[in-house]
Amino acid sequence: MRTITDTAAMQAQGLAWRRGGLRVGLVPTMGFLHTGHTSLMDLARRHCDVLVASIFVNPIQFGLNEDLDQYPRDLEGDAAKCQAHGVDLLFMPSDFYPPGFRTSVRVAQLTEILCGVDRPEHFDGVTSVVARFFGVIQPSVAVFGEKDFQQLAVIRRMVRDLAMPVEILSGPLVRQADGIALSSRNVNLSAVDRQRALSLSGALRELRAQVQAGERDLAKLVARARAQVDCDRLEYLELRDGDDLELLSELRAPARAFVAARYGETRLIDNLSVL
Amino acid sequence: MRTITDTAAMQAQGLAWRRGGLRVGLVPTMGFLHTGHTSLMDLARRHCDVLVASIFVNPIQFGLNEDLDQYPRDLEGDAAKCQAHGVDLLFMPSDFYPPGFRTSVRVAQLTEILCGVDRPEHFDGVTSVVARFFGVIQPSVAVFGEKDFQQLAVIRRMVRDLAMPVEILSGPLVRQADGIALSSRNVNLSAVDRQRALSLSGALRELRAQVQAGERDLAKLVARARAQVDCDRLEYLELRDGDDLELLSELRAPARAFVAARYGETRLIDNLSVL
Numbered sequence: 001m002r003t004i005t006d007t008a009a010m011q012a013q014g015l016a017w018r019r020g021g022l023r024v025g026l027v028p029t030m031g032f033l034h035t036g037h038t039s040l041m042d043l044a045r046r047h048c049d050v051l052v053a054s055i056f057v058n059p060i061q062f063g064l065n066e067d068l069d070q071y072p073r074d075l076e077g078d079a080a081k082c083q084a085h086g087v088d089l090l091f092m093p094s095d096f097y098p099p100g101f102r103t104s105v106r107v108a109q110l111t112e113i114l115c116g117v118d119r120p121e122h123f124d125g126v127t128s129v130v131a132r133f134f135g136v137i138q139p140s141v142a143v144f145g146e147k148d149f150q151q152l153a154v155i156r157r158m159v160r161d162l163a164m165p166v167e168i169l170s171g172p173l174v175r176q177a178d179g180i181a182l183s184s185r186n187v188n189l190s191a192v193d194r195q196r197a198l199s200l201s202g203a204l205r206e207l208r209a210q211v212q213a214g215e216r217d218l219a220k221l222v223a224r225a226r227a228q229v230d231c232d233r234l235e236y237l238e239l240r241d242g243d244d245l246e247l248l249s250e251l252r253a254p255a256r257a258f259v260a261a262r263y264g265e266t267r268l269i270d271n272l273s274v275l
Numbered sequence: 276m277r278t279i280t281d282t283a284a285m286q287a288q289g290l291a292w293r294r295g296g297l298r299v300g301l302v303p304t305m306g307f308l309h310t311g312h313t314s315l316m317d318l319a320r321r322h323c324d325v326l327v328a329s330i331f332v333n334p335i336q337f338g339l340n341e342d343l344d345q346y347p348r349d350l351e352g353d354a355a356k357c358q359a360h361g362v363d364l365l366f367m368p369s370d371f372y373p374p375g376f377r378t379s380v381r382v383a384q385l386t387e388i389l390c391g392v393d394r395p396e397h398f399d400g401v402t403s404v405v406a407r408f409f410g411v412i413q414p415s416v417a418v419f420g421e422k423d424f425q426q427l428a429v430i431r432r433m434v435r436d437l438a439m440p441v442e443i444l445s446g447p448l449v450r451q452a453d454g455i456a457l458s459s460r461n462v463n464l465s466a467v468d469r470q471r472a473l474s475l476s477g478a479l480r481e482l483r484a485q486v487q488a489g490e491r492d493l494a495k496l497v498a499r500a501r502a503q504v505d506c507d508r509l510e511y512l513e514l515r516d517g518d519d520l521e522l523l524s525e526l527r528a529p530a531r532a533f534v535a536a537r538y539g540e541t542r543l544i545d546n547l548s549v550l
Contacts, residue, residue: 011438021294102383103402103436109377127378128437135438161378162403163282163410165290 001083005094007136013089014052014138022049026139028130031055032072032184033081036145036174041085043171044143052137053082054091061125067265072187091137096129105131107154107161110245114150114258115269118235126151127158134166141167147174147181149256149271153245173271175201181270193263196230203228203237204257204272211274216251231261242273251275276358280369282411288364289327289413297324301414303405306330307347307459308356311420311449316360318446319418327412328357329366336400342540347462366412371404380406382429382436385520389425389533390544393510401426402433409441417441422448422456424533424546428520448546450476456545468538471505478503478512479532479547486549491526506536517548526550 004010017024025048027040033055045051055078062068075092082090104124110116111123134142144152156168174182179201180194189197203225215221218239226237240247242254255275261268279285292299300323302315308330320326330353337343350367357365379399385391386398409417419427431443449457454476455469464472478500490496493514501512515522517529530550536543 007438011440015440018293019296098435101436102385103433104381104383105378105406105437106381107378131380131437135440138440158378160373161376162380162406163286165286165410165413 001079001087001090003079003090003092005092007093007095010091010093011136011138014136017050018138023140024048024138025051026133026137026142027051027053027087028133028142028144029053029055029078030057030071030184031078032074032187033078034174034182034184036147036171036182038081038085039174040143040145040171041082041087043169044141045086047141047143047167047169048139050088051086052089052091052139053087054093054133054137056091056093056096056129058096058125058129060097060128061122063119063121066119067185067188067267070188070265072184096132104128105158105162107157110150110154110157113245113247114236114238114240115260116150118260118267123151123154127154130155131158131162131164134164139166141169143169143171145174146170146172146271147183147269149173149258150245179205181268183268185266185268188266189263189268193266197261197263197268199228199230200259200261200268200270201272204259204270204274207239207257208272208274211251211255218248218251221251225257225259229259229261231263233262235260235262235267239274276354276362276365278354278365278367280367282368282370285366285368286411286413289411292325293413298415299323299413300326301408301412301417302326302328302362303408303417303419304328304330304353305332305346305459306353307349307462308353309449309457309459311422311446311457313356313360314449315418315420315446316357316362318444319416320361322416322418322442322444323414325363326361327364327366327414328362329368329408329412331366331368331371331404333371333400333404335372335403336397338394338396341394342460342463342542345463345540347459371407379403380433380437382432385425385429385432388520388522389511389513389515390535391425393535393542398426398429402429405430406433406437406439409439414441416444418444418446420448421445421546422458422544424448424531425520454480456543458543460541460543463541464538464543468541472536472538472543474503474505475534475536475543475545476547479534479545479549482514482532483547483549486526486530493523493526496526500532500534504534504536506538508537510535510537510542514549 025044300319
């Protein structure tokens with residue numbers, strides 16, 4: 001596995017692969033890799049000739065008072081995991097944004113709901129960094145996790161709207177045995193909060209169980225689930241269309257439940273298909 | 276010369292050329308072609324294997340009260356000019372934006388000066404349409420005219436910031452014998468306004484002559500030039516850095532003068548390197 005830290009060198013390599021007709025796969029990450037990430041690498045590996053993983057804690061997708069400085073890092077462990085999961089090239093840019101960078105890509109509407117309410121500039125930072133990654137690396141396929149389901153929908157929309165020649169694949173959310181969604185941020189939870197955070201996946205699973213048992217009263221389902229979340233601050237718990245993320249006025253397939261909650265400074269999200 | 280009106284077919288052709296290793300050139304236009312446009316085609320022709328010209332009056336770069344409906348059209352004449360200037364494929368999309376299109380590309384700062392003051396959303400519409408054109412056509416080189424000097428600077432910045440693998444070339448502004456800058460909008464001027472509009476290029480040329488004669492008082496130069504413009508409303512006449520478009524506080528090279536003025540509903544722009 002090679003490592004590139006220079007953005008111009010990465011683009012030269014990406015363009016050379018493209019000229020050579022190779023199908024390049026990309027798994028962009030912010031590092032501190034877990035099974036959620038490596039499962040995306042395994043998936044990408046089956047759809048490309050050359051696999052690139054990137055590790056870049058992207059400052060422009062963090063708000064001013066968010067946890068950019070607390071975002072956990074483990075470059076050595078990350079490199080070993082990439083190598084073990086078939087990554088050919090690890091891109092860890094030290095100079096990603098050019099001086100005076102001032103271009104942003106924005107997807108309207110989809111970015112103004114769910115996480116976009118509490119993090120108003122977050123998704124602009126995500127689409128802008130992903131657009132630049134696509135420019136630098138020239139992938140034919142890029143893989144994103146369904147843990148960040150809204151991010152996935154936003155990126156799919158950007159790719160469609162700007163006619164970017166990149167196939168977007170998604171990998172399922174990965175959970176620990178006790179149900180908690182894998183997240184690099186879990187490490188920042190106290191033992192007590194780690195236990196309380198089980199209520200997120202618990203509330204979503206219980207909501208799905210009630211739907212499966214025949215409950216169709218959307219307001220009742222959501223109110224019950226909200227009451228089950230044990231956290232410092234519940235940001236949202238909503239039922240939305242599983243394709244376009246429109247808020248559901250009545251329960252119908254595809255329906256997906258989304259939750260975000262805070263434990264001190266740590267913000268966790270989860271989602272589950274319920275119908 | 277082939278013509279394609281279907282955006283998906285255009286992208287399939289663009290990707291096929293790319294796989295074949297061909298260097299594709301693009302001259303995007305809004306039609307009603309004049310020598311300014313065809314000079315860009317001649318320039319592009321020397322830098323590519325396959326030349327695409329597009330004609331698309333892009334609605335999202337027009338403001339609500341602007342002249343989208345009055346924008347002149349002459350598809351038959353345009354096609355003949357493209358053919359005569361080496362265009363291999365004319366792309367005239369009938370379905371350019373997908374339903375629910377909601378992605379925009381924005382270059383901050385550079386878009387908030389000069390034409391951006393009077394047309395606050397104009398450049399977002401330009402960068403968004405150009406980004407989508409690049410996605411659909413996959414050009415290796417794209418050519419823009421220096422008549423729209425600010426647009427050129429904005430597009431260069433977008434391409435750099437998003438690491439788009441497209442070389443941007445520019446062609447010089449083309450004037451009629453009497454000095455007026457060629458513009459598709461000139462046809463909308465009355466005979467009287469057409470005559471008054473000569474004062475735009477006249478004021479810029481006189482400003483340059485004064486600089487060449489040794490005048491270095493920036494405020495005086497600009498005030499004199501403004502006084503010479505005969506129009507219904509002068510939007511701006513400014514001296515700026517010819518590279519980054521920063522406002523000059525003192526005269527130094529590279530300096531460029533920019534003017535925009537209204538004649539009734541018709542808005543004209545011009546620019547000239549003065550040092």
